[in-house]
Amino acid sequence: MTFYAMGDIHGQLALLQGAHALIAEDRARHGMAEDTPIVHLGDLVDRGPDSCGVVDHLVQGHAAGAPWVTIKGNHDRMMERFLTDARLDDPGLRADLDWLHDKLGGSETLASYGVDVSPERSVAEIHADAQAKVPQSHTDFLRNLPLTWGAGHGWGAALCVHAGVRAGVPLVQQTEEDLVWIRKGFLDSDADFGALIVHGHTPVERATHYGNHLNLDSGAAFGGPLSVAVIAPGREVWLLDPEQGRVRLEPVDGTQT
Template structure:
């Protein structure tokens, strides 16, 4: 079983295009055009072109590309902002998506919304409803998590250790950090996740973190997984990603 996976995208269209190109090159080398490509979520926020990212993924879907796109916490915040009366979502109501560090303003700017300082949030919201295409909102609404394939469970943030997979909550799947990150037990499948930025792809034996900070201008990492073996894709080909301590 061969599966490709891409970390948190955060509005980085050109980096996403590069990731897809690396995957196509590897597929051509191994002769496996139908292998699944899993995107670990967080399509919007912080980067310059969320609109372009979602356009691109919709086009890929419409051409029949074997893609899976998972729900992340930033996707969830974006869709909650766009139709809070329709989507009952209790995730972190203490967070305001328009708060600069979260990146919602950068997302709306990619759709041509005026998000300049001093504008009333209600005016920004009204403009956003006009600017974001219905097809983009429908795409966000259709995102789910997790996704299982081969020896792996792909999820945006992680799982709550010790809780059976069928009893995991959506809040944890898209938001958890601790106690997941420090837990060393075998979770059964290899948990492939993003959400928590690291300097480079991190293989901990029981989990694999692919968020290498694209939302902060760093790399968007792309891997291929065969069984539980992992390789980072680059222009120079495959680079093995070994579990910590190996």
């Protein structure tokens, strides 16, 4: 199965809408079926200016029956856990960090929902405000996001996840912690995972095909583009360019460090 996938969105609604427009143009140009899957690789929220708009756009598209798949990222999980209980720090975080820390972008996300995140407010006050202002449909959407999505069989197989997988562990036995957080033990592995792992999570200057995995996080959170790819059986990959259309992405030698 051929499908589309895009990297971490991080509250960049305009980039998300532009990515969907690129896909619509490519679908028409190449005669792709209207139900060709479009996979969003997680980290919908944080750091960017309109996480609320991003989540709402995706909620509405899914509800309307768009052929979309949205994977849960670590930032999406952090938001969901905060909304459930502000004391639930994500186990993947360092002990000195929480979702509202400047490094993570939770405050920007809540501000996009109209939550007052002034420094003088307590976490309890911010949490109560967030529960009142974040729509239940958004909370439910984040809570129910899948961790993986797969296509194809054998050499043509691809598995979409947010962060990656652990080498040496069967794909069906991967843990949630690794699927949303892993770097070491995945990026530095030259193993054949049994499928092309399509992921984001770790920003790179340009979307890169490493042969065994494809990293589509090109740093939209930090001013970079939101990369969109077409993935076909046989691990063939093309990036969508606004001016050139499909640009073949050849595998590079070596592992990602």
